[in-house]
Amino acid sequence: MRFLAGGALERFANALAATHEVFAPQRRGDDLVLARVGGVGSGELPWNACRLREPLKSIWFQPGRIVARWPPSAEEEPPRPRALFGVKACDLKAVACLDRVLRDHEFQEPAWCAARESTLVIAGDCTDCAPSCFCTMVGDRPYPTALFDLCLSPSGGGFLVESGSPRGAQLLAEHEELFTAVPSEAVAGRDRARREMTERVREQNARYPVRDPFEKSVAKHERTRIWGELAATCVECHACNMVCPTCHCFLLHDVPAGAVSLRLSLWDSCFSAGHARMAGGLTPRLQLTERFRNHYQHKFVTFPRTWGITACSGCGRCIDACMGGIDKRACLHLLETRWIPSEVARELA
Template identity: 40%
Template sequence: MAKQLKQGCTINGVIEFLTTGCRVYALSQTDSNYHLTSDEKWESDRHMLGPHRPVEPLKSILFPPRQGVGRLLEDAPHSSPKPAAVIGVKNCDLASLKIHDYVFRDTEPKDPYYIDLRNNTLIISCDCSRPCDVCFCTAVGDQPFPESGFDINISPLPNNQYVLESGSEKGKKALDSCSDLLEEASQDAMKARDTARKAVYKTVEEQAAVKGLDGNKNYQNAVTGSIESHLWERFAEDCVECGACNFVCCTCHCFLLADGRSATGTSERVKQWDSCLYKNFARVAGGANPRKYRAERLYNRFDKKFNFFKKVLNIYACDGCGRCIEACTGKIDIRDVLKEALDEA
C-alpha cells in the first residue's frame, strides 16, 4: 500500500527514522553533479534524494573497487558489515543489481562478500525528477522510475509531497514502523505521481530519440551483426584504454583476483575492479591474447553487454545511465556506437 507524509511530517524526518543505526549513503551536490557520499547518519542539510543518478554507481557500495577477500592460507577474519542504507538510488542502478545479483549471489559458487553487503543494505530508491542529458534508459527497455528491486521507493511530487512504497519484506517492515509519520497515499497523490513519471519518461524518450535510439531497437542483433564493420576500429581510435567506462558503469562486474602483501607483510587477496579495455585483460601467461587490438576489446565490451547477458539472463547489461558518456576521455558516446551498429548490422 502506497503511503504519503502525514500533515506536519517531513521526508527528511521519515528518512532519518528509517535509517537509524545505519551507515548512510546518500547524494550530495557539488556544482551540477551529485555524488554518492557516506556518513554515519542521515543529515538533511548534507544529504538529498537528488533529481537524477549520482556520478558513482551503486555497485561501488555492494561490489567495492578493492575488497579484501581473506588472507591466503589463513582463516579469513570476517565480521558482518554494519547495516547500511543507500538513499536516492535511481532505477538505472536498481536495474544493475540484476546483473550483480546474478553474478555474485545467484550463480554457484556464491560470493559471501557480496551477499553480506547486499543483505545488510537497505535500498531506498527514488524516481528521477530531472534526468541527466546523457540519460537514455528508455531506449534500453528501462524507465526513470522504479517499480521493483527496491526496499522502499520515494516518489517526489510538487508541493513537497511524496509517495512512499515498499518493494520487499524488509521495506514493508521499515515503512510499517513509521506509521506515526505516514498515512495511506491519496488518489490525488497517486495521480500526481503518474503525471510526473510520464513527463520524465517522455523527456528521456525524446533525448534518446535525438540520438536515434528507442526501446524497440534490437541491440543484440545490431552488435553481433556489425562484428565485421569498421565502426569498431573507428570508435576505438579515440579510446585511450583508461577503463573509466567500466569503472563508472553500473553493470560492469569484471574484477581481478589479486594477491599482494600488506605493509606488515601478511599476504592479502583482493577483488579489484578490472577493465576489459586494458590490453592484457585476456592475455595468457605464454603471451597469446585473443583480444590484441583495441577494436576487438571495444567490440567485446558491447558483445558482453548486449549479447552475452541477453543470452544468459535475457537482459541487456546496460541501463542507459549514460555515465560512460560523461566519463570517456576519448568522448566515445555509447549511443553513437549503438546507432552506427544498428545502421550497419
C-alpha cells in the same frame, strides 16, 4: 502505499540512522555525491533528481578489497546494516545484472550476497534527466519497478512511499508516526509525472531511433571493420568501465606483506590489453578494436544470451566519462544503420 511529507524525509533518514549506516546524496560544491550522513542532520536531505555521477555498485562491490589472507585471521565481522537513499532505476537494473553473476547461481560471491542482504534500498523516481541518459533506449523507465525496499515518488508536496519487499513493509510499520494516508490525486500525479519523464528521456534521444534490438545490431558486426571507426578516439582510459554500474570484472592480485600475504580483488577493465590474457601469455584480444568490440558484444549480445538481461541500463555515465568523446548511443545507432554485405546478412538470418 503511504505518504511522507516533504520535510519528513530527513527525519526518516535520522530515524534509520539509529540502526543503520545511512548513505544519501550530499552536496559537494555544485554536485551531489553519495555519502554517509550522520545521525543528526541540519537542513533538508537533498533530493537527487537524477542518477548520481558515481555508480552505486561501489557500495556493494568495492573497487579494491581483501578477499583472503595468510595466515588466516579470525572470522570477519559481518557488514553493518546500511540504508541507501537516492537510488534510481538505472542503478537498480545494474543490481539485477550483478545479482545474476554474483548471487543467483551455484557460485555465490559471499561479500556481494552479505552486502545485498544487509542493505536497505530507498529508491526514488527520476524527476530530471542528464543529457546523456538513455534508459528508454534499452527498454527501461526512469522510475524504479523492482529491487527496492521502499520507493519514493514526489507528488502532492511530499512523497508517495511504496513498499517493494517485506523489509520495506516492516519499515513502514516501524516508523508509522512519520507516514500518513495518501492524499487524493497523489497517485494520479505520480503516474502523470512518470509518463512525462519517460517522454522527456525518449525525446532527448529521438535522434538515435532504434528499430532493431541492440543484440541484433551488435551481433551482425562481429566480423566487420566498423569497430576501428568507432574506437578511433578511444584512449584506453578505462573510465567507461569504472563508472559503469553493470561492469563487474575483477582481478585477483596477491600481495606479500611481510609475515602476512594478502589476496586482493581489484576492479578490472575489458579495455586493458591484459584483460583476457591466459596462462602462457597469449591474449585473444590484442588489438584495441577487438577489445572495443568485445565491450559491446558482452553488454548487448553475450550477457543477454547468458542471463536474459542487457548489461546496460542506459545511465549514460560512460558517455559523460569518455575522454575520447565516444557516445554509446551514436555507436549503437551506427551499428544498427550501417549496411553489411549480403553474404554476412544471409549467414546471420
